[in-house]
Amino acid sequence: MENSRRSFLKIAGISALGMGSISANSVFASGTTKKSSPIGEVSKKADALIAKRWAMVVDVKKLAENDLYKKCIEACHKIHNVPKLKNKRHEIKWVWPEEFKHAFPGKEHEFIPDELKELPFIVLCNHCKNPPCVRACPTKATFQRDDGIVLMDFHRCIGCRFCMAACPYGSRSFNFRDPRPFIDEIDPEFPTRMKGVVEKCNFCAERLAVGKQPLCVEVAEGALIFGDLDDKESEVSKILHSKYTIQRKQVLGTGPQIYYIV
Amino acid sequence: MNNKFKIYDKEIVLAGLAIFVIVITFPFWFNMGKAAPAPELKLSDKAKASKECVAPKAFMKAEHMQILDIWRNSVVRDTNRVYTLANGKQYNMSLSTGENSCMGCHVTKADFCDRCHNYASVRPYCWDCHIEPKENK
Numbered sequence: 001m002e003n004s005r006r007s008f009l010k011i012a013g014i015s016a017l018g019m020g021s022i023s024a025n026s027v028f029a030s031g032t033t034k035k036s037s038p039i040g041e042v043s044k045k046a047d048a049l050i051a052k053r054w055a056m057v058v059d060v061k062k063l064a065e066n067d068l069y070k071k072c073i074e075a076c077h078k079i080h081n082v083p084k085l086k087n088k089r090h091e092i093k094w095v096w097p098e099e100f101k102h103a104f105p106g107k108e109h110e111f112i113p114d115e116l117k118e119l120p121f122i123v124l125c126n127h128c129k130n131p132p133c134v135r136a137c138p139t140k141a142t143f144q145r146d147d148g149i150v151l152m153d154f155h156r157c158i159g160c161r162f163c164m165a166a167c168p169y170g171s172r173s174f175n176f177r178d179p180r181p182f183i184d185e186i187d188p189e190f191p192t193r194m195k196g197v198v199e200k201c202n203f204c205a206e207r208l209a210v211g212k213q214p215l216c217v218e219v220a221e222g223a224l225i226f227g228d229l230d231d232k233e234s235e236v237s238k239i240l241h242s243k244y245t246i247q248r249k250q251v252l253g254t255g256p257q258i259y260y261i262v
Numbered sequence: 263m264n265n266k267f268k269i270y271d272k273e274i275v276l277a278g279l280a281i282f283v284i285v286i287t288f289p290f291w292f293n294m295g296k297a298a299p300a301p302e303l304k305l306s307d308k309a310k311a312s313k314e315c316v317a318p319k320a321f322m323k324a325e326h327m328q329i330l331d332i333w334r335n336s337v338v339r340d341t342n343r344v345y346t347l348a349n350g351k352q353y354n355m356s357l358s359t360g361e362n363s364c365m366g367c368h369v370t371k372a373d374f375c376d377r378c379h380n381y382a383s384v385r386p387y388c389w390d391c392h393i394e395p396k397e398n399k
Contacts (some may be wrong), residue, residue: 194390
């Protein structure tokens, strides 16, 4: 009798182990195997712009001439269906002008030239190398692409606003209201957002995919330069090597990829 | 007679039971024979002309939401935006933007998406953000 109980426990133990591993297997398998598309192949468009590390250089003085920066902002907000909300607390912005002392706190002092004080510094998402918003996002709605762009999957945003708290540049806006009624003319080529979603500049990912530069760069008549920092021959690389440029709050270690020529 | 099977206030209890059964089954017999016919999709001329979708009809009927989900991840995360069928036909992997997108071919939301969605009483929130083709509203 003693012997049979022993063998019973053995068999029971082994079978329990086996069942456990089966169910664990199926759980892990369903988590990791990606459902593939039914019949088609996915690919990039042939003329898509590809880089290892996108960056932008802002020639601040040039951009201030003839209110060029206003054109950039307007163009961006138009194609991305960014609503115009009068209430400051509900405001949505992807690109906007800022005074030197606000854009670069810590870099200003009593004796900086008046000209600098009055220049409009265009600010936008810095597409940081080490983005704090990506770490903060609990749903991975905000993520960093291989080419450095910090992008949002609006479908996945739950509106917790952790990213807004994490971003040291205030680059993100929250839709406190349904934005649709506040868009003058809806551009059908880009979806709007809905209430309860965070949004920000996407470095025109949708334009890069079809071989176009970001719209602000296109509108800026050379005052904004966009390119690949990994490529030594690119215009941005050459400018950064030849001219003195500043970044916003780089001491925080976020590695902002927007550089300003002052 | 055995007293065990006696029901006190038999009439009232039975009448109450009958009313209860009638009330509970009310939706069933009230709607008997009135089932709404299965919706029929009205394909746009463009969709009819192309004769094929990105996948067989039966698959699209049952799994179009999975395709949209896979496409979304592919477009947003992997930057792959072009879908190529085995026969070489290419599509823009987008619900609502551009000629070669879903709505580029199925141009009228009311005749295509809404018919089944209303019938099945599903309310996908695609259109809270995505913009339906304007001219066919």
